[in-house]
Amino acid sequence: MTSDEVFEAISHPMRIAILKELAKKPIRFADLKRKLRIKSGGLLDFHLKKMEAVIITDKDGLYTLNNRGFAALRAVHIVTNYGWQRRSWWLNVLMMFMLNIYFFFTAFEFYIFVAIPTFGWLLFYSYWTFVKRRVSLRSNGADQENVEVS
Amino acid sequence: MTSDEVFEAISHPMRIAILKELAKKPIRFADLKRKLRIKSGGLLDFHLKKMEAVIITDKDGLYTLNNRGFAALRAVHIVTNYGWQRRSWWLNVLMMFMLNIYFFFTAFEFYIFVAIPTFGWLLFYSYWTFVKRRVSLRSNGADQENVEVS
DNA sequence: GGAGGAAGTCAATGAGTGTTGACTTATTGG
DNA sequence: CCAATAAGTCAACACTCATTGACTTCCTCC
Numbered sequence A, B: 001m002t003s004d005e006v007f008e009a010i011s012h013p014m015r016i017a018i019l020k021e022l023a024k025k026p027i028r029f030a031d032l033k034r035k036l037r038i039k040s041g042g043l044l045d046f047h048l049k050k051m052e053a054v055i056i057t058d059k060d061g062l063y064t065l066n067n068r069g070f071a072a073l074r075a076v077h078i079v080t081n082y083g084w085q086r087r088s089w090w091l092n093v094l095m096m097f098m099l100n101i102y103f104f105f106t107a108f109e110f111y112i113f114v115a116i117p118t119f120g121w122l123l124f125y126s127y128w129t130f131v132k133r134r135v136s137l138r139s140n141g142a143d144q145e146n147v148e149v150s
Numbered sequence C: 001g002g003a004g005g006a007a008g009t010c011a012a013t014g015a016g017t018g019t020t021g022a023c024t025t026a027t028t029g030g
Numbered sequence D: 001c002c003a004a005t006a007a008g009t010c011a012a013c014a015c016t017c018a019t020t021g022a023c024t025t026c027c028t029c030c
Helices: A003-009 A015-023 A029-037 A039-052 A067-080 A084-106 A109-130 B003-008 B013-024 B028-036 B043-050 B066-078 B084-106 B106-130
Strands: A053-059 A063-065 B053-059 B063-065
Touching: A003 A053, A003 A067, A003 B013, A003 B066, A015 A039, A015 A067, A029 A039, A053 A109, A053 B043, A063 A067, A067 A109, A067 B066, A084 A109, B003 B066, B013 B028, B013 B043, B013 B066, B028 B043, B043 B063, B063 B066, B084 B106
Parallel strands: none
Antiparallel strands: A053 A063, B053 B063
């Protein structure tokens, strides 16, 4: 069992759709077939077989994600929301900044109790975002989706 | 640009190796070829073309990961370490427990200042682990690698 | 100016993938 | 008992993938 087997299991749109459907709740073959509007039973069977690394059938015969399946789901989430981290960092900086401004002008005697935690949090969060998760603040040209090329 | 293009880019062992190599630093074609011990230039070219969604060539012509590439790297990390969350949760519980024990018996007057933060942290961390990340504490049979089948 | 490395491109080929539709086998309701 | 639904299996097919090795084009060093 290596990680590329898991990625193999999610490197097709239909298989990602199956993954998301199974994440909601365990489901039967025919229900899955109806839900995803797949005409051919053979086709669904083919894709389910490709996903063996991330799926188990429970005691009632329902298709269910295993731990690896939920890990794969998180992987899908990370990749589809890869722009999120940057935005969330800016939002955080803005919030911390406003909090500091507010306490500075309205309750200066408590300001130290706001400044230190917010500064500490921002330091830790920035380390986590930029060093551990290797997010870059400036887009490197790969972020724009559906860019019109003339 | 959809997420399955990214997973396509990392659903082969050689492409994951390339991804990890590029994560270290930008690199030239021939250096990458040497480093991964690939004999055929055509083969490396084939895989690099498959990875177009996650790679850019910088101003010096060096192959470099784009943001999507780093997101893919995190996805690889999550999938290869999918058992990590559970272990880390238990470790955390153990640490918090020992901290509580220690303060309870040696510095009971400060105990409240330890109990409340640790309890709060454990509550938050458990929510994050089990609800947000859908980690299950008990293995569902998909965790054992290389299980011998008789 | 020729050798040799860098950075590929390209055609060929066998293996694997995605899809269809026909077929099976078991279960259930009227 | 019959028809319908569930849950697949299987053969066939066109298409894509992974890999090889030969070839090109540019650059640099001796």
